[in-house]
Amino acid sequence: MADAGSGSGGGGAYMKREADRDNTFKTFVWNSQTNQFMGRTGASWFKIGVFYIIFYMFLAGFFAVMMTVFYQTLDTNFLPKYTPGGGGSLLRNPAMGFRPLPRQENVESTLIWYKNGDNADIKHWVESLNKFIGPYEGTSEVTSGQHVTDCHEDKLPQENEVCRFEDKWLKGKCQKAESWGFNRESPCIILKLNKMIRWEPDVYTSHDELPSNMPQSLQNIIKDYNSTEGKIPKMIWVSCEGENPADQEYIGPITYYPWQGFPAYYFPYMNTPGYLSPIVAVQFERPMSNVLINIECRAWAKNIVHDRQNRLGLVHFELLKD
Template identity: 25%
Template sequence: LSGGIENTSSWKDSFYNPRTGEVLGRTASSWALILLFYLVFYCFLAGMFALTMWVLLLTLDDYVPRYRDRVPNPGLVIRPNSLDITFNKSDALKYSQYVQHLESFLQSKKYNDSQQERNEECTEGEYFLQDDSGDMRKKACRFKRASLSVCSGLSDTNFGYHEGKPCVLLKMNRVKPIIGLKPIGNPYINCTVKKENPIPMQYFPSEGKIDKMYFPYYGKKAHENYMQPLVAVKLLLSKEDYNKELPVECRVEGSDLRNNDERDKFLGRVTFRVKVVE
């Protein structure tokens, strides 16, 4: 019995010893000293971290990133935002989602004329180079929605979907991270359909041209009003093409921008499917 009492007492003393005043084997002064040590130690670490971050931030530029080699080439995306465009040309409810998406995209993404009027009327075929001295904010070249012609949604509010000849809009989606990009050559969009008989297409602007005046890009903060140029492609499908799933591939051609990397199917190109039901 006495042994049991001693064991219980010993177990309790390991947490608090009333004879010495120790808690978990340490006196109050010992606990105060060790807590003070860790407080000073972690304050020192936090101060070193804050100092390091402060020095690092001093080396950064608000307008130009220090390293700009993360995304070497732009990709290509389409609007409407779907890689499988299937609709019945005789049923407005079947293609209304695509029409509404295109109209919303052209209105909400600052491509409408009221927004673009604030931008500069640039010289076609020439890079829009701007001096880095003085005000770091850069001007943007004007993109005219009317340059998309029948695919602009201005003259044909259905973007050709009601007649089975749909329009798609293409843009380079990685231009913005690539500050200073100046493609060598004359970039343009070219689309092909993987079938025996080629399908005629119309490009707007003509020949699917991506004008040099939209390059280079100076960064999100400096180039606040910049918007990527668009190229519209109208697929001139015939009755023979209806009720068939047609794979379409569009590439950026005519420049040093890469479009044949098998590891990245969206680098300089995009593939989508179109099926029109009669």
């Protein structure tokens, strides 16, 4: 009997606690004695509501003012505030890139390694170059509303014009139809300068200005222009060599298309729609097989600095043909 009474008393106490809890919550939501809703009177809710309305209006206004000030600093032509030609920029030296790039699993590598005569193995390199050259096909059309025009030293592009560069200017085995020479033991590598807005090359105008560390073969080409035509083409010149004496022995003859450099009239780059960077296709005609060849290509102008450690004004890659 005592146990039954105890159990009944315990159940009643539990139900009483639950009822008190319900009453407490209901009182918190609405207290009819003090006319408070969730612990605040109507006047208190009004005051805090007005405070937060004014607070968030101030934040919204401050954000709008800051965005207005920020947009005043932007160029409507999508040009950065600091550029090489506009001052204030530390980026004053263009970098040079090469194609084709190694496979995705070796993305940090600079090794171009393929098996001669193995179409499956060279497929990656050929398709990579085909994809890269795609935008250069059919550039006689009007691109993005901007006129693509033919340029030369006496006919520079006008405002909102871009100079044409066509894939058909590439000759030799450096063509899509020739599989870029990879199936002929004469692989082609494409070089390009990275885009730098407002950067203009300070070109060599006399053979007396040529630096002493410029390869003698390139100096001879520039001097021939100077003697036969009376002037040197306004060009960012390009040279590719083996980095070491052994590499220079194994690299073999080299041919450049369509020029041994980038014509100066393609610069400066101004983010004009339809602009395509000029390219140089380098054909290695007879590189030694089964030998790793270290190659360095340099761009030459008076305002291009060469720095191997920081890869300024040059590009390095290795070529291995099995």
